[in-house]
Amino acid sequence: MDKNGMHDRLRWGLLLFLTPVFLWLVLLIVLPQIDLLIMSFRVESGYGDSSWSLYNYRQFFEEPIYWLTFVRTAVYSVLVTFLTFVVALPVAFYITKVVHPRFQGFLTVLLLLPFWVSELVRVYGWMILLRESGVINHFLLRMGLLQQPVEMLYQDATMIMGLVYTSMLFMVVPLISALESLDNSLIEAAYDLGANMGSILYKIIIPHATPGIVSGSIVVFMLTLGNYLTPNLMGGKNSLWFTEQIYNQFIASFNWNQGSAFGFLLLFLSSVIVWLGLKLTRQNLRKVVQ
Amino acid sequence: MIRTMPRSRGTALGLKLYVILYFIFLFAPLLVTCILAFNDSQFPSLPWKGFTVEWFTGDKPDRLGIFHDQINIDSIWVSIRVAFFVTLLSLGVGTCGAFLFEQEQFPGKQAFYFLMISPLVIPGVILGISILMFSTTLGVFFENHWGLDVALFRPGFWLVVLGQFSFIATLVTLVVSARLKKFDRSLEEAAMNLGASRFEVIWHITLRFLKPAIIGSGAVAFLMSFENFNTSLFLVGSEATLPINLYLQVRDGSTPVINAISFLLIVGTSMLALLNLYFSKKKD
Numbered sequence: 002m003d004k005n006g007m008h009d010r011l012r013w014g015l016l017l018f019l020t021p022v023f024l025w026l027v028l029l030i031v032l033p034q035i036d037l038l039i040m041s042f043r044v045e046s047g048y049g050d051s052s053w054s055l056y057n058y059r060q061f062f063e064e065p066i067y068w069l070t071f072v073r074t075a076v077y078s079v080l081v082t083f084l085t086f087v088v089a090l091p092v093a094f095y096i097t098k099v100v101h102p103r104f105q106g107f108l109t110v111l112l113l114l115p116f117w118v119s120e121l122v123r124v125y126g127w128m129i130l131l132r133e134s135g136v137i138n139h140f141l142l143r144m145g146l147l148q149q150p151v152e153m154l155y156q157d158a159t160m161i162m163g164l165v166y167t168s169m170l171f172m173v174v175p176l177i178s179a180l181e182s183l184d185n186s187l188i189e190a191a192y193d194l195g196a197n198m199g200s201i202l203y204k205i206i207i208p209h210a211t212p213g214i215v216s217g218s219i220v221v222f223m224l225t226l227g228n229y230l231t232p233n234l235m236g237g238k239n240s241l242w243f244t245e246q247i248y249n250q251f252i253a254s255f256n257w258n259q260g261s262a263f264g265f266l267l268l269f270l271s272s273v274i275v276w277l278g279l280k281l282t283r284q285n286l287r288k289v290v291q
Numbered sequence: 292m293i294r295t296m297p298r299s300r301g302t303a304l305g306l307k308l309y310v311i312l313y314f315i316f317l318f319a320p321l322l323v324t325c326i327l328a329f330n331d332s333q334f335p336s337l338p339w340k341g342f343t344v345e346w347f348t349g350d351k352p353d354r355l356g357i358f359h360d361q362i363n364i365d366s367i368w369v370s371i372r373v374a375f376f377v378t379l380l381s382l383g384v385g386t387c388g389a390f391l392f393e394q395e396q397f398p399g400k401q402a403f404y405f406l407m408i409s410p411l412v413i414p415g416v417i418l419g420i421s422i423l424m425f426s427t428t429l430g431v432f433f434e435n436h437w438g439l440d441v442a443l444f445r446p447g448f449w450l451v452v453l454g455q456f457s458f459i460a461t462l463v464t465l466v467v468s469a470r471l472k473k474f475d476r477s478l479e480e481a482a483m484n485l486g487a488s489r490f491e492v493i494w495h496i497t498l499r500f501l502k503p504a505i506i507g508s509g510a511v512a513f514l515m516s517f518e519n520f521n522t523s524l525f526l527v528g529s530e531a532t533l534p535i536n537l538y539l540q541v542r543d544g545s546t547p548v549i550n551a552i553s554f555l556l557i558v559g560t561s562m563l564a565l566l567n568l569y570f571s572k573k574k575d
Contacts, residue, residue, distance in 0.1 A: 126320025227414025
């Protein structure tokens with residue numbers, strides 16, 4: 002085979018692999034996102050005419066309900082991310098460092114199992130547990146702890162718990178793999194030198210687990226921000242999520258231009274916070290994804 | 292504190308109790324859903340009124356079990372078909388992506404790689420609306436310029452498939468790439484020296500090596516598609532997928548039929564999860 006023939010073949014290979022990937026990314030990601038951006042800067046002026054305008058974005062800043070929802074969604078997502086971390090860390094620590102190695106595999110499997118089940122089923126489970134005629138109310142009434150059933154669903158706290166539950170997996174897994182690589186002798190040494198639980202946690206465990214914490218937090222934050230099901234089914238009338246605003250604009254009001262502007266704002270928020278998180282902890286996206 | 296160290300009783304017990312509570316938290320909603328699928332009551336709630344399988348097999352109008360509930364069965368069938376095509380497309384394109392990023396060199400590769408992982412950073416809702424809008428734009432364009440009415444551009448089956456494929460393909464690419472990294476390229480060179488063409492090499496050697504990753508990511512792709520809600524929400528037409536259909540029922544009040552479907556889903560996915568685990572253990 003001469004050198005030229007070899008070169009030709011390699012180019013053909015490149016073309017064969019590049020074409021489907023190129024079509025996928027351009028037709029389903031790049032062009033739709035550009036279309037979204039363009040649409041968000043246009044307004045319909047009746048009879049199908051449309052013109053360039055910042056109206057949709059102005060609308061967002063002028064209507065308190067819109068930007069309040071936006072800010073609340075962002076703040077709650079950060080809160081959910083933090084809570085998920087706090088809840089998951091002891092579990093990850095227990096499985097990697099405390100429990101007998103014989104049970105380690107079993108517990109890890111048990112930990113992952115619920116997350117194979119659809120989010121809808123899990124949320125539904127919480128609904129029949131928590132609602133006014135739900136299972137928890139039934140037991141509390143039976144035990145005489147309550148005189149009247151209490152509506153536990155449709156509250157902000159319940160919604161936050163639901164969001165923590167939903168995204169738990171994406172925090173526990175990176176934490177477990179980060180803690181697995183932590184050398185036990187470091188903890189032992191610190192203990193021998195008289196360190197207490199708190200300083201071991203802050204000086205050894207958390208610094209070592211930082212890559213896992215960052216990648217877990219980014220995924221949890223993004224999934225929470227973009228979640229629709231859990232806030233919609235577990236949140237109350239007043240705990241509107243920003244994705245619900247987008248849905249309302251698209252499906253209920255049929256105002257696609259306004260919806261596009263909201264969509265783009267959400268995308269912008271998610272990118273900025275992910276970028277900030279990466280910058281602050283000096284990680285990069287390629288490492289986080291793997 | 293850790294198992295190689297002398298520990299204080301209190302901390303160890305506290306941690307153990309916490310982990311037990313955590314597992315209760317994890318499994319309570321699923322267990323309750325499963326148990327109430329067998330309660331002989333019109334509502335999925337306590338008190339317990341006796342055991343029944345009527346929410347699976349019943350065929351009376353006030354107690355239509357899942358096996359006779361045509362609307363839900365139809366949506367399960369839609370979801371299976373969607374998931375089948377999404378898996379097929381994602382495996383094809385994702386495997387191409389793995390070869391592209393692991394074995395080929397071309398200008399702008401780094402930027403293109405970031406573009407490839409970007410669907411993971413874009414919320415599913417945004418993917419849904421942007422694809423809905425772009426397809427509508429295309430539809431209007433085709434209509435105005437060539438008078439063509441292309442069904443693909445309207446919300447419906449194929450748009451759901453494309454929407455889910457747009458981010459599931461990234462997952463397949465990443466999983467297959469990870470396996471391809473471990474491939475010893477001297478095997479390819481040896482086969483080429485013996486006269487095989489590049490595609491013969493890929494077909495007979497490389498793909499064979501990638502098989503576990505392709506099967507594993509295929510299973511995950513199928514499940515992700517089957518359970519997808521966020522992206523599909525904006526793209527469904529008249530044929531609702533199972534998650535969309537269930538969502539509408541849950542939102543408007545619930546019957547134990549939903550518990551029966553959930554029970555089947557929980558059992559099914561758990562089995563898939565355990566199978567997947569079993570095969571990945573065997574591989575090691």
